[in-house]
Amino acid sequence: MAYVITEPCIAAKDKSCVSVCPVDCIHEGVATEGEKSIDMLFINPDECIDCGLCEPECPVTAIFADSDVPKQWEGYIQMNANMFRGK
Ligand code: SF4
Ligand code: SF4
Numbered sequence: 001m002a003y004v005i006t007e008p009c010i011a012a013k014d015k016s017c018v019s020v021c022p023v024d025c026i027h028e029g030v031a032t033e034g035e036k037s038i039d040m041l042f043i044n045p046d047e048c049i050d051c052g053l054c055e056p057e058c059p060v061t062a063i064f065a066d067s068d069v070p071k072q073w074e075g076y077i078q079m080n081a082n083m084f085r086g087k
Contacts, residue, residue, distance in 0.1 A: 001066055002045035003052070004080050006073035008060035009040040017054035017063060023047050026054065029083045033075075042083040 005017075005026070018026045018041070025047035031038040043054075045066070055063045064070070066077050 001050050002048040002080075003043050003050065003054060003063055004045075004066050004069050004077050005041050005043055006062050006064060006069060006076040008062035009058070010038060012058075012060045012062065013040060014059060015041065016057045016059065017041065020053045020057050022051060022053065023049055027083075031079050031083060033079070038079070042080045044084040045081050046084065 013028070015028075018024075025044040026041055027044070028040070029042050031040075031042070040062075043063075050065070052065070055065075057063075064073075069077055
């Protein structure tokens with residue numbers, strides 16, 4: 001399991017989640033989906049320890065446990081993981 005950042009972060013990107021993460025696994029990046037660039041913060045699922053500290057910090061409710069991601073944003077689970085592939 002891991003926590004996942006979803007669409008509302010795109011407009012906010014205030015990074016208040018970054019400073020509370022004890023394992024420093026939240027990073028800014030740009031994902032591409034078709035012709036669209038998605039510039040936001042992402043969580044490395046291999047490093048996330050599921051502490052949940054980031055979730056209440058987000059002012060736009062963009063962070064969810066992967067099992068609780070709303071249906072319309074489920075694609076973000078893979079998108080977060082893809083950002084860290086090969087790193
Ligand atoms: S706190 Fe929320 S909006 Fe701010 S950077 Fe983190 S996920 Fe994005
Ligand atoms: S759940 Fe904890 S370890 Fe995972 S990204 Fe959030 S603050 Fe970091």
